[in-house]
Amino acid sequence: MTTMELTRSVAVQDVRSRRQRINWAPTIILLIGALYCVLPVLWIVIASTKSNDELFSTAPFVPAFTGGFWTNLRALFTYNHGIFGRWVLNSVIYAIGGGLLSTAIAGAAGYALGKYRFVGSTVLFRTIVAAVLLPQIMLAIPQFLLLAKFGMTNNYASVLLPQLVSPFAIYLCKIYAEASVPDEIMEAARIDGGSEWRIFRSVGAPLMLPALVTVFLLQFIGIWNNFLLPFVMINNDHLYPLTLGLYGLMIITGGQAAQYSIVIAGVLVSIVPLAILFLSLQRYWKIDLISGGVKL
């Protein structure tokens, strides 16, 4: 009894002393990496507090407290009758709508491919794996040409529809369904008289929730960040997402340094909400799905 206590206290001491010694090399490397990733964002935050004159005249990493921040934000949101707010809204519509729908589609398809064997399921799965390798972005122009042939471009649907199916998301859902929806539970539910649809709704889908959250976040960010697809599909600036709007703003104001502070404020507004959203949701992601699921 006493020896056990003794060894335990020794072990605790050992852990404590080990904890006090900092392993400097990795810590410094991580600190440099963190600075590299954070400093540009920090600079944008600071630059957004400055008026245009201050932007060029004051020290880069010293914020201004002359009220420039609100002036810039007001200038941004009143620019061209408040079109910036419209772009934010459009991005939200594209990313949430597209994210939810594509998650539902990928979840359903992944569940079916993972838990059932039906004629053509193997061929279909192989086709999807092959499609993972096909870069979606390269399809943007063929997609435009085809949609234009049927007069279906320049609306919300032309940006939403091509992004609804993600082969990679289906692949992840299939792997996850196979691993985490046990046949025994499905069998038990069948014996209890549950229909296959009911089993999917009340057994399969809840068990797949971690994968669905991950797929939603990946799709949300993918759509939010997409540029080429709206760039080719949309030529009405009321339908622009943020990325395209900011690019347009930069093109218009590109030659004139007098407009930089508006663009800087726009960059800040497009980073901060997404950064907060996704850093706060970070622990709900299962990124190990990606590294564990894909076996080369």
Add this chain to the structure above:
Amino acid sequence: MSQSRALGRSTAATSATKVRGRGGLLPVLLVAPAVVLLALFTIAPAVYAIFLSFRRMKVGRGLLGGGKPTGVFAGFTNYAATLTDSEFWASLARMLLIAAFGVPMTVILAVVFALCLDAKRARLVGFARLAIFLPYAVPGVVASLLWGFMYLPATSPIGGDVVDYFGNRGIFFSVANVVVWGVVGFNMVILYTAVRSLPKELFEAAELDGASELQIALRVKLPMITPAVAMVALFSVIGALQLFNEPTTLKPLANAISSTWVPLMRVYTDAFVNNSIYEGAATSFILITMTVAATVLVNVASRRITRRQSR
């Protein structure tokens, strides 16, 4: 497209009779939306692009003069036009130059950061992981604008008045840096989860044998996460081939970037500025072929490496 439609039909026909009781129609209904959308928005556009790539515009010369321009079969002329155009190869070379710097950087930095995160008694781990992951949430276009201001002499906090970030040589580094900045955190998290899932006993055994922390990281951990490293490399290669957002966004700021600077910009310019969609289609098909070839190549290489190690 017709193949996948036939596939869908045969699936529907047999599963209703054969596999009833083990799912019935449900699996077919569940995959149906994905199959339809995949056919409409992936397979059909690809097939249509191939179709277009073999055609050219012919202006009708009727007896009365004028007439509507029509598409006619053109054989491989569009492919020949792209493949013999020196600017196409130049754009490919620029892309490869950026990839030659960017891909190794994203992979090596991600490996280093992942191993540091896993190192014993390293501090600031949680903060560093979040900070390095942060740029992944920043859209490529916004990241390019952000770095654009960092590079611009007038606003640069990193010595843009001394270093010419938009010069003919500097521009390659500048574009690659935006890409690396955006991707490295995502790669790091994938590799970190791979390291974390390794059995701890192995490191303890190596430690008892007198291996240093660095040796364990490089000789034990790194070889065991090779498949994840290969996957990250594959993602980065595919990403490099799709380079478009960053140079397009930096173009208004940097004179060194032309409208056909990288292959995808050329496809865009062909299709929408020069109004030669047929040549654009041929070029995009050439690019898709190259991407698939590169993917297969990385795959084979990584398999060979993994096999050699397991021996």
